[in-house]
Each structure stands twice: as structure tokens, then as C-alpha cells.
Amino acid sequence: MELLLQDLPIAVLMGLIGAIVFTLIGVVSGTDETATIAPLTLVVILIGVPPAGVFTFFMAAAISKHMTHAVPTMLLGIPGDTLAVPILEDAAKMRALGLPHLALRKAISGAVISAFIAIPCAVLFAWILSPFGDLITSFAPWIFLIAAAGIAYSSPAKLGGVVALVPFVAFILGLQAWTGSFEVSLSISYFLGVAIGPMIYDLVTVLVPQNRKEMRRKGPSHVFLAPDVRPAAGGSRSAAAAGGSAGIGSAGGASAGGAKQAGRTFPNPFKVLDKTQVTATAATSVVSSATFVFSPVAVTVLMGEIVGARIKQGYQRVTSVITAKNGTTESTYIAETLIPLIAFGLPLSPVAAGPAAPLFNAPPVFETNPDAGIVNNISNHLTTFDFFIFALLGAVCATAIAYPFAMRYAHAAAKFVVTKVSHEAIIAAFVGLVVVVSLWEGGLLGLMVVTAVGLVGGMLIRTVKVHAGVLFMGYYVAVLSVPGILAAFGG
Amino acid sequence: MSRAPEGDAAKTAEQQGEYLHVWGDTVRGKRLLVGVVVGVACGLLGLYGGRWVVDLLGVEEHLVDVWSLITGILGCLLAGVITAKFTSPARIISEDADESGELAQAIDDLGEGPRGLGTLEDATNLSRRELEAAGLTDAFRDAESRAAQHGRAGGDH
Numbered sequence: 001m002e003l004l005l006q007d008l009p010i011a012v013l014m015g016l017i018g019a020i021v022f023t024l025i026g027v028v029s030g031t032d033e034t035a036t037i038a039p040l041t042l043v044v045i046l047i048g049v050p051p052a053g054v055f056t057f058f059m060a061a062a063i064s065k066h067m068t069h070a071v072p073t074m075l076l077g078i079p080g081d082t083l084a085v086p087i088l089e090d091a092a093k094m095r096a097l098g099l100p101h102l103a104l105r106k107a108i109s110g111a112v113i114s115a116f117i118a119i120p121c122a123v124l125f126a127w128i129l130s131p132f133g134d135l136i137t138s139f140a141p142w143i144f145l146i147a148a149a150g151i152a153y154s155s156p157a158k159l160g161g162v163v164a165l166v167p168f169v170a171f172i173l174g175l176q177a178w179t180g181s182f183e184v185s186l187s188i189s190y191f192l193g194v195a196i197g198p199m200i201y202d203l204v205t206v207l208v209p210q211n212r213k214e215m216r217r218k219g220p221s222h223v224f225l226a227p228d229v230r231p232a233a234g235g236s237r238s239a240a241a242a243g244g245s246a247g248i249g250s251a252g253g254a255s256a257g258g259a260k261q262a263g264r265t266f267p268n269p270f271k272v273l274d275k276t277q278v279t280a281t282a283a284t285s286v287v288s289s290a291t292f293v294f295s296p297v298a299v300t301v302l303m304g305e306i307v308g309a310r311i312k313q314g315y316q317r318v319t320s321v322i323t324a325k326n327g328t329t330e331s332t333y334i335a336e337t338l339i340p341l342i343a344f345g346l347p348l349s350p351v352a353a354g355p356a357a358p359l360f361n362a363p364p365v366f367e368t369n370p371d372a373g374i375v376n377n378i379s380n381h382l383t384t385f386d387f388f389i390f391a392l393l394g395a396v397c398a399t400a401i402a403y404p405f406a407m408r409y410a411h412a413a414a415k416f417v418v419t420k421v422s423h424e425a426i427i428a429a430f431v432g433l434v435v436v437v438s439l440w441e442g443g444l445l446g447l448m449v450v451t452a453v454g455l456v457g458g459m460l461i462r463t464v465k466v467h468a469g470v471l472f473m474g475y476y477v478a479v480l481s482v483p484g485i486l487a488a489f490g491g
Numbered sequence: 492m493s494r495a496p497e498g499d500a501a502k503t504a505e506q507q508g509e510y511l512h513v514w515g516d517t518v519r520g521k522r523l524l525v526g527v528v529v530g531v532a533c534g535l536l537g538l539y540g541g542r543w544v545v546d547l548l549g550v551e552e553h554l555v556d557v558w559s560l561i562t563g564i565l566g567c568l569l570a571g572v573i574t575a576k577f578t579s580p581a582r583i584i585s586e587d588a589d590e591s592g593e594l595a596q597a598i599d600d601l602g603e604g605p606r607g608l609g610t611l612e613d614a615t616n617l618s619r620r621e622l623e624a625a626g627l628t629d630a631f632r633d634a635e636s637r638a639a640q641h642g643r644a645g646g647d648h
Contacts, residue, residue: 039564040564042560043557043560043561043564046556046557046560047554047557047558047561048554078515078516079515093597093600093601096594096596096597096600097594097597097598097625097627098594098625099621099625099627102621102625198514199514202513202514203513203514203527206511206513206520206523212511212520215511215512215513216510216511216512217510217511217512217517218510219510219517219583220510220517220580220581220582220583221512221516221517221581221582221583222582222583222585223582223583223584223585273617274615274616274617274618275615276615308604308606309605309606311606312606312607312609312610312613313608313609313610313611313613313614313618314598314601314602314606314607314608314609315601315614315618315621315622315631316609316613316614316615316618317601317606317609318601319618319621418580418582418584419580419584420575420580421571421575421580422518422522422526422574422575422578422579422580422581423513423514423515423516423517423518423580423581423582424518424519424522424523424525424526424574424578424581425526425570425571425572425574425575425578426571427513427514427518427523427526427527427530428526428527428529428530428533428570428571428573428574429530429567429568429570429571429574430530430567431526431527431530431531431534431570432530432531432533432534432537432563432566432567432570432571433534433564433567435530435531435534435535435538436534436535436537436538436560436563436564436566436567437560437563439535439538440538440556440559440560440563
């Protein structure tokens, strides 16, 4: 307890920083979680922030991002990140009704409720599983292998994803052997390569004349940015001043002109959602907290299907599905981070293997290689109670920053991004990130590895339809399962 | 509101088929190339220039590496800002809520699938209030009638 209190100030500070930074990043469409959260978490670890601060930063970052990722997804129809993709179709339905702002407010409110339900649930599930931690650790090589195959099969690629894992694992093993011959060991470059693979693949593809013809378009893309409409008492719709918006619940008594100013009180998610939506969000948060080894994308789709199948009226159905799905994006990330950390100390989930990877591997601070008997990661520095408290703190920071921001300034932020930030600028920043992180980690070898993994990973994502989580697990199969299994068979 | 990027320049680009669909959005080839070069240059400057500056400032040796990563990432952000300054978005943004003809279809689409559209009585009070405030109640009633005629109202039917 004394240690917890001692770490509290730095945890609060890092939680606020994580929430502010990722509230803003979330608004920018296409900013993949692993490509943004992982490198910045790595920086936080390497500058010497204590584990409590690192963990609170990560939780606040992930929870904030999965609130504001709804802004481009709902208002522009462009996914904010990977986990926003399953919500796109429902968002399009609300945009067609001219009500994307309502969809946005419900999605974010669902995320808030889900975060606070998922944290105790995940800790409880981890506590139940933790007695089996040593047993599970001893079977880790096999578990990674089975989990990778299961995740690959649950991806849209189905059996093709399982088959594609084999050459991908061999490819990783080859690259590791090659860099090993120069005594260079890499990890972050692989994660970054997978996360940013589709961009690298597209940039290489566009260099091929024949492909360039197919990628050519007659004109710029058309983006429908719905006006910031709020309900007016007279039953008509009226556009509000950009930048100000209050939740439907808090705006329930909007003036006849409909031009009610932005709410000055903190928005209340229980007024934005009805009982059906709150119940659906709570139930899916609990269930999805337990399915921690599966792909968050697949779980999000599944939870949406379950909720949608139980609601009779079309509008009620689509708003409830959006709420539950966005809530699931929070609960899966929270559970897939907390359960592997508390119960096993190993990255046994797609999130732990991807965006949360620096919490397990950030040389020289953290290193996880059970095959070599090395397990020194953030799980060695925090107790279960610490994880619970700092995860809650992260959720509080995210809710305090991202929730009111997205509820009030979502439209203005989306408008700024879509009118001022070109896609060329976003690509320029990410190309720079790839170069910086890979050169920093492994010099020219790192750059070659990130390019190769990005190109191959991007091809598998685009053509075989596996998602990045499958490839993250493929990486762990290469570095943990294959050596462990070979050793077991005396290879 | 409809806003085309750079007016006549956009038209010329359109005639020339200059736009490319890369990583989920449209870009212009030459500007993408410049953006990539700026990204690499700023990243390298941030990483190695930052390392040099941090070294000069006499920061402890084991922290020089970490600070160079931070300056490198700042370089990437700078690349984004610079590129955004000289490239306007290749997007046509529309804020027109002219949904005539499309609204009815959008409501009918909600009724696709085994549960159908249902009736407003199946929705909660809050949902009904939201639709009322948005002026969509009558449109939903019309859609319910259409669905009933086609025998796909769903819900309890």
C-alpha cells in the first residue's frame, strides 16, 4: 500500500499525459493502435518512468484512443483505427439517417461504461486463472501455437490464415537468424512492420506501373461530414455552431431554435443511453472480458451480432449495436492486457502481443523469454491490486479527458482533420516513424527487417485477409513456440 | 457545403487522373513522393541530429539513446506538419444534408435481416424521443407501412 501511494503522483501524471496525447491521436483516422501506442509506451519505459506510471499511461492511452477513434469513424466514415473497422457499417446506417453525431455520443458513452465494467471483470478472471499460471507457463510454447492457429482461423481468412501462418513464421525465423549472425536482436521492428504493413505494401505497390493504373482514381475521395445537428424541441433538425455539442441526454431540453450551447457540466453516459443499451454494453463487456485470447476485432463483431439479434426495432437495434460494439473495443483491450499480465506474465493475447508488447519486451528494461528462463516484465513489478488500481486510474484519466472532449468538440476536430490534414501528411509522419524506430533499434538491419516484414505482412493482410493480430501471434510462435517445441523434441 | 481542394488545380489533376488510392484515401503521386522524402529526412534529422544535440548538452550516456528516439518521433510529427502545409487534402467534403430519396431507403435498409424494421412501439422512450427530435418519426411510420405491405415488418409480426 505504501508503495502504491508513493507511485500515485507519477501514475496520475502519466495517466493524464497518455489520455491527452491519445485523445488527439484518436481523432486522426487510420492511426493503428500498435503503430502509435506501442512506440510511445516504449519511450515512456525507456526514459525511466516507474512501472506504475508506464502501466497507467498505457491504459489511459488505449481507453482514450478507443473513445475518440469513434470521431472519424462515425462522422467521416473512415475507421479511426483497426478496431473501429467492425463499427463502420453501422456508422454508415446512422450517417444515412443524418444522425452520426448521435451514433458518436452513444459509442463513446458505451466505451466509458464498458471500461469501468471490464477492469474489475478482467482482474477477477485473471485471479481465477492465476493459480494455473505456472502450469500455463510451462505449456506456453504449445499454447502460443494453438492460440495463433485459433486466432488465424477466427479471422476472415479462416483456414487460409492458418496455412499462411506457416511461411510467415518461417520468414520471421529466417530474419532472426540473419540479424543474429550480425549479433543484432530485434523485436519492436517486427511489431511495427506488421502494424504498418498495409501502408508499406501500398507504397511499394504504387511503384509498379501496372498496379498504379489500378490504384488511379479520376478524382479526390468524397467525404460526407455530417453537420453538427442536435435535436430541437419543435421536432425539426437544426445545425448547431461547430465545436459545441451536448449529448442527447443532456440536451434533452434543447431550445426551440436548437442552438443550445455546449454543455458545461460533465456529460452523463447514463442519460445518453437507455436501459437496453446500458444492459447490452454491460453484458458484452463481461463476456468479452473473458474471451481474452481471441482477436478483439472478431470479438467486437460477435458481440454486435449477439446484441443485434435480440432487438426488434431497427433504430433501437443499430444504436444499441454501435454502443455495445464500441464498448467491446474497450473491454477486449483492457482484458487482453490485464489477464495475461496478472495471470501469466506472458503476452498470451493478441493485444498483449501487439500494442502492449513493450510492457513485456522493452530491452534493456523489460525482457520476456520463458524459453530462456527470462521473465522480467511489468508483471514482476506490480501486484494484482496495483494493476487493478492503476487500470482504474487510467480509465478515470481517459474518461476525464477524452469523454468530454469527444462529446463536445468531436465535430470541430473531425472537420479540422478532414479539411486541413492531407493523407500525404499522415503517410509522411508514419514513414518517418518507421525509419526512426527501426534505425534506432537495429540500424540498417532494423530498417531492412521492418521493410521486409511490412511488405510480407501487408501482402498477407491485403490478399489472404488475415488481420494484424494473427501476424503478431505468428511472431511469438517464431520466437517462443518453435525453439521450445524443438527443445522438447531434442531438436 | 462542398469544398474541392485547390479549385482549378483539382480539376486539372482530375483530368490527368493524378489521384491515387493509397492506404485507404486518395493522394497525389508527386506530393506523396515529396511527403515520403520529407518524412524520411525529418525522421533522420530528428534521430541523428537530436542525438548530436543531446550529446552536446552533456546528457548521461545511457539516456542519449532514449532522447534520440524522442527527438526522432518529434521529427516525424514535424514531417506531418510540413507536408500538411504544402499539400491540401485530396478530398471533396460535403456537408449537404440533402437526403431526398435516400432517407426512405436508409430506413428501409435498417429493416434488412431476420428481425425486420419493427415498430416504434418496440423502441425505448429515449429512442423515440431521439427520432422525434430529429424529425424522423413520420419517415419511420411510413417505412413501417411499406414493410407491413411487403410482409417484413419483423418484430412481433
